[in-house]
Amino acid sequence: MTKLSVNINKIATLRNARGGDRPNVVQVAKDCERFGAQGITVHPRPDERHIRYQDVHDLKEIVTTEFNIEGNPTPDFLKLVKGVKPAQATLVPDAPDAITSNAGWDTVKHKDFLTDVIGELKELGIRTSIFVDPVTEMVEGAAAVKTDRIELYTESYARQYQDNREEAIAPYLEAARKAQELGLGLNAGHDLDLDNLKYMHDTLPGLLEVSIGHALICDALYYGLENTIQLYLRQLR
Ligand SMILES: CC(=O)[C@@H](O)[C@H](O)COP(=O)(O)O
Ligand SMILES: NCC(=O)COP(=O)(O)O
Numbered sequence: 001m002t003k004l005s006v007n008i009n010k011i012a013t014l015r016n017a018r019g020g021d022r023p024n025v026v027q028v029a030k031d032c033e034r035f036g037a038q039g040i041t042v043h044p045r046p047d048e049r050h051i052r053y054q055d056v057h058d059l060k061e062i063v064t065t066e067f068n069i070e071g072n073p074t075p076d077f078l079k080l081v082k083g084v085k086p087a088q089a090t091l092v093p094d095a096p097d098a099i100t101s102n103a104g105w106d107t108v109k110h111k112d113f114l115t116d117v118i119g120e121l122k123e124l125g126i127r128t129s130i131f132v133d134p135v136t137e138m139v140e141g142a143a144a145v146k147t148d149r150i151e152l153y154t155e156s157y158a159r160q161y162q163d164n165r166e167e168a169i170a171p172y173l174e175a176a177r178k179a180q181e182l183g184l185g186l187n188a189g190h191d192l193d194l195d196n197l198k199y200m201h202d203t204l205p206g207l208l209e210v211s212i213g214h215a216l217i218c219d220a221l222y223y224g225l226e227n228t229i230q231l232y233l234r235q236l237r
Contacts (some may be wrong), residue, residue, distance in 0.1 A: 001037055001095070001206045001236075002201055002208060002209060002210060003018060003038035003066065003163070003208065003209040003210070003236075004011070004036075004037055004038055004039070004209075004210060004212065004229070004232055004236055005037065005038065005039030005040060005041045005065075005068050005181025005209055005210065005211040005212075005235055006037040006039070006040060006041065006211075006212065006213070006216060006229065007034065007042070007177050007189075007211050007212060007213025007214075007216075008025060008028055008040060008041070008042060008051075008213065009042060009043055009051055009077045009213050009216075010049040010050065010213055010214060010217040010218075011023055011025050011028045011047070011050045012025050012042075012050040012055060013050040013123070014054070016049070016050060025051070025055050025058070025059070026055075026058050026059060026062055028122065028197075028225070029062060029063060030062055031225060031226075031230060032225065033063070033064060033065050033130045034069075035141055035229040035230070036230060036233050037065065037229055038065050038066065038079040038165065038228050039065050039066035039067070039068055039209065039211070040058065040059065040063045040065060040066070040067055040069040040070075040236065041067070041070060041086075041090075041189075041211040041213065042055065042056060042069055042070070042097065043069075043070040043071055044056055044069070044071055044077070044080065044093070045071070045094075045096070046072075046074065046076070046077075046094075046096045048152065049165040051102040052081055052103060053076075056069060056080055056084055056215060057083075057084060060084045060085075060086065063105075065219075066087045066088060066209075067084075067086040067087050067088070068086060068087065068088040068090055068091070068129075068209075068211060069084065069088075069089050070088045070089075070090040070091075070092050070101075070131075070211070071090075071091070071092055071094075071160075072091070072093060072094050072095075072096075072119045073091050073152055078117065078121075079122065079127065082126075084119070084156075085124055085125065086126060086142055087126070087127060088117075088126065088127040088129055088149075089112070089121050089127070089128055089129070090128075090129040090130070090131060090140055090151050091117065091118075091129070091130045091131065091138065091147075093104070093105045093106075093110075093131070098174035100141045100190075101114040101131065101153070101190060103133065103153070104130075104131050104132035104135075104138060104152075104153045104156070105130050105131060105132055105138065105141075105142075106134035106143045106233065107132060107137075107138050107139075107140075107144070107171070108129065108138070108141045108147060108167075111141060111144060111145055111215050113145070114130065115145045115146065117119055117122040118130075118146055118147050119146070122146075122148070127148045127149065127170055128147045128148050128149070128151060128160065129148065129149035129151045129185070130145070130149075130150055130151070131150075131151045131153055132141055132150050132151070132152065132153065132155075132175075133152075133153050133156075134152050134153070134171040134172045134174065135146060135171070135175065136174060136175065136178050138175075139175050139178045139179050139182065140178065140182065140185070142179075142184060143179075143182040143184055144184070146182070148185055149184060149185035149187050149189040149208065150175075150179055150184050150185075150186060150187065151173055151188060151189055151211070152172055152176070152186070152187070152188040152189075153189075153190050153201065154172070154188050154189060154191060154192055155190045155191050155197065156168070156171075156189075157169060157172055157200065158191035158192060158193070158196050159191070161195065161196040161199070165196075165199050168202050169199065169204075172188075172203075173203060173204060175206070176204040177205065179206070180205055180206050181182070182183060185206075185208050186199055186204065186206050186207050186208055187208055187210065187211065187225070188200065188204070188208075188209075188210050189210055189211040189212065190206060191209055191214070192212045192213065192215065193212070193215035193216075193219075194215070194219060194231060194232065195229040196237065197210065197212070197232065197235040197236070198235040198236075201235060201236050209232055210236070212232060216228055216229075216232060219231070
């Protein structure tokens with residue numbers, strides 16, 4: 001079974017536009033769960049342009065499904081994650097000024113750093129996942145740093161999907177097989193949507209979880225949040 005974790009960053013973006021509390025991030029997380037989401041994902045960024053550190057603490061109190069916190073493991077981020085102890089922490093190597101996540105880890109170059117951080121998080125009972133491009137060497141490097149899971153960065157799949165989905169999925173299939181061979185759990189995310197999700201789900205072996213935010217929240221403007229979550233869940237059957 002592939003779990004759907006709804007990324008609610010964009011709910012916070014909307015809230016922050018007016019500085020008040022509408023929409024309420026905590027209420028939306030509760031509603032996502034009520035409508036069938038099997039997890040809630042947030043990606044607090046250093047400038048807190050969407051999810052704020054306080055949101056993460058507030059969400060920890062109410063999330064009853066799987067809470068996944070993504071981000072670059074800076075000292076501040078690690079302090080937050082260690083205090084909140086989510087079910088899963090996904091480490092993403094994004095620069096502070098990046099508009100959105102735009103690359104996976106070089107797991108070979110950052111082997112020592114990742115090994116240390118992953119060891120510290122796992123000691124606290126937090127499952128770890130690291131964001132990687134679909135490149136065999138990077139998946140092997142992920143296994144070497146002893147992460148529980150990897151999250152495949154799916155932007156290039158999403159971009160190529162309409163032109164040639166077989167070509168688009170090929171490196172992901174190889175990476176997924178390598179992950180299975182090495183005993184790594186498999187997550188995926190970034191730019192997944194109602195068009196491209198089903199084929200990825202049906203093609204990749206052992207896909208445990210997808211985290212989806214941008215497209216899902218956009219779709220909710222047209223279909224409503226409850227219907228939209230149902231539509232996404234249907235792609236994962
Ligand atoms: C890790 C990842 O893939 C990102 O998609 C992310 O979590 C979304 O971040 P933004 O909402 O800040 O673009
Ligand atoms: N890990 C990916 C994520 O949480 C959401 O990415 P996106 O759907 O907003 O591109």
